[in-house]
Amino acid sequence: MLDGLKNNLRDAIKKIVKSSGIDEELIKELSKNVQRALLQSDVNVRLVLEITKQIEIRSLNETPPPGLSRKDHIVKILYDELAKLLGKESDFDFKSGKQNKLIMLGIQGSGKTTVTAKLAKFLTKQGYSVGVIGADTYRPGALVQLRTMCEKSNVEVYGEPNNKNSPDIVKNGLKYFESLPLDVILIDTAGRHKEEKDLLSEMEQINKVAEPDLAILVIDGTIGQQCFNQAEAFHKTIPVGGIIITKLDSSAKGGGAIAASAATGAQIMYIGTGERIDDLEKFSPTRFVGRLLGMGDIQAVLDLAKRLENEGDDVRLKRISSGKMNMDDFFYQLEEVTKVGSLKGFLDNMPGLSGMVKDDQLDQMEGRVSKWRFIIQSMTKEEKADPDLMNSSRIKRISRGSGWPEHEVKELLKNYKNSKSMMKASKGRQMQGTLRRMGFG
Numbered sequence: 001m002l003d004g005l006k007n008n009l010r011d012a013i014k015k016i017v018k019s020s021g022i023d024e025e026l027i028k029e030l031s032k033n034v035q036r037a038l039l040q041s042d043v044n045v046r047l048v049l050e051i052t053k054q055i056e057i058r059s060l061n062e063t064p065p066p067g068l069s070r071k072d073h074i075v076k077i078l079y080d081e082l083a084k085l086l087g088k089e090s091d092f093d094f095k096s097g098k099q100n101k102l103i104m105l106g107i108q109g110s111g112k113t114t115v116t117a118k119l120a121k122f123l124t125k126q127g128y129s130v131g132v133i134g135a136d137t138y139r140p141g142a143l144v145q146l147r148t149m150c151e152k153s154n155v156e157v158y159g160e161p162n163n164k165n166s167p168d169i170v171k172n173g174l175k176y177f178e179s180l181p182l183d184v185i186l187i188d189t190a191g192r193h194k195e196e197k198d199l200l201s202e203m204e205q206i207n208k209v210a211e212p213d214l215a216i217l218v219i220d221g222t223i224g225q226q227c228f229n230q231a232e233a234f235h236k237t238i239p240v241g242g243i244i245i246t247k248l249d250s251s252a253k254g255g256g257a258i259a260a261s262a263a264t265g266a267q268i269m270y271i272g273t274g275e276r277i278d279d280l281e282k283f284s285p286t287r288f289v290g291r292l293l294g295m296g297d298i299q300a301v302l303d304l305a306k307r308l309e310n311e312g313d314d315v316r317l318k319r320i321s322s323g324k325m326n327m328d329d330f331f332y333q334l335e336e337v338t339k340v341g342s343l344k345g346f347l348d349n350m351p352g353l354s355g356m357v358k359d360d361q362l363d364q365m366e367g368r369v370s371k372w373r374f375i376i377q378s379m380t381k382e383e384k385a386d387p388d389l390m391n392s393s394r395i396k397r398i399s400r401g402s403g404w405p406e407h408e409v410k411e412l413l414k415n416y417k418n419s420k421s422m423m424k425a426s427k428g429r430q431m432q433g434t435l436r437r438m439g440f441g
């Protein structure tokens with residue numbers, strides 16, 4: 001993916017790593033090489049100048065933290081600034097107890113219909129009940145394509161093959177789904193019109209009828225700079241809340257993705273990486289940049305920098321030990337346990353879990369941990385931050401999404417609560433000691 005950009009950035013890093021010493025000239029050369037790499041990949045000129053200026057200023061002026069070499073620090077700066085350019089990770093914020101409406105926008109061939117079906121499957125797997133409205137009245141094959149793709153994930157598609165009035169279809173579709181217990185309705189729209197202004201005016205009408213909770217712009221990752229104008233035109237008509245970039249598997253230059261995000265101020269949420277229904281990935285700026293720069297090459301630098309900073313762990317540790325642990329912290333602990341592999345030692349020292357397990361029950365416990373991981377992964381960001389939000393409909397959804405029965409979800413919540421209150425009671429003393437002994441904090 002994005003081979004050109006990848007190779008050019010990696011070459012720029014190699015020059016820094018291989019150099020015998022770092023001086024101003026070399027930093028300027030790095031900045032120029034990064035500039036060239038980004039411009040060749042169609043990143044907007046203004047953005048390129050901004051980011052490379054920042055890389056230069058930081059590389060020239062910042063003193064590396066003790067333990068990190070100057071070269072490593074510069075690689076880390078490059079990584080940080082590229083990730084910053086791509087924004088923060090963001091996810092859907094569905095409200096429970098209502099039908100959340102998402103409208104898919106984008107020009108013909110951007111991959112809208114494919115993404116709609118991919119997203120329907122993805123959300124179904126997370127436990128949401130999803131319905132789809134096919135309102136692309138321009139391309140005759142769109143409804144059939146949507147139905148065929150959604151059939152496999154048992155998602156119902158509402159469509160009217162003989163009706164050319166798409167706002168009407170959306171209205172009827174919403175009425176049809178109204179009485180069904182759906183969490184999310186995805187609306188696929190047309191991307192083809194004789195003139196752009198006709199397309200935008202149709203989108204405006206659909207927007208009025210649908211009153212969507214979120215408009216998602218689908219952009220073809222191979223089209224480069226035109227992304228900016230396209231995204232801007234849609235955004236003026238319907239405020240874009242999230243972006244999905246498709247075709248990042250093929251000859252995408254990738255810069256267009258960044259341009260679209262900049263034009264709308266909206267975050268890239270997912271990326272399409274192939275034609276199959278499962279080729280959809282949640283977009284993570286840091287992972288994306290990691291892939292570009294070659295995670296293998298810079299992983300050691302990042303690990304070292306993280307250990308030196310360790311701010312995240314410290315904050316987390318403080319939160320855990322003050323009894324304010326959220327589900328993410330609980331999950332983090334589970335992850336660390338499986339990573340370290342010393343479940344027994346960990347549990348012996350962990351209030352709330354210590355009494356739960358005897359030697360011969362360890363295998364059972366390991367199974368439980370992996371089961372809980374699935375359950376926690378089916379929770380929304382909101383639920384993980386505040387597990388007190390949990391009610392029976394959320395539990396039902398999580399159960400559906402994770403594939404584990406509701407009583408298992410309740411069991412996890414009970415354990416989380418126990419662990420949290422025990423931690424509060426012991427003021428985290430034991431926990432701090434355990435984590436420190438294991439090398440955290």
Ligand SMILES: Nc1nc2c(ncn2[C@@H]2O[C@H](COP(=O)(O)OP(=O)(O)OP(=O)(O)O)[C@@H](O)[C@H]2O)c(=O)[nH]1
Pocket residue numbers: 106107108109110111112113114115136139142189190191192246247248249250271272273274275279
């Ligand atoms: N390689 C690759 N191809 C994709 C991806 N997403 C979509 N496509 C292909 O791109 C083409 C267009 O996709 P559609 O989903 O039909 O596009 P659309 O935006 O709905 O088009 P209109 O209905 O004309 O508006 C199809 O051949 C898809 O298989 C992707 O992530 N990678």
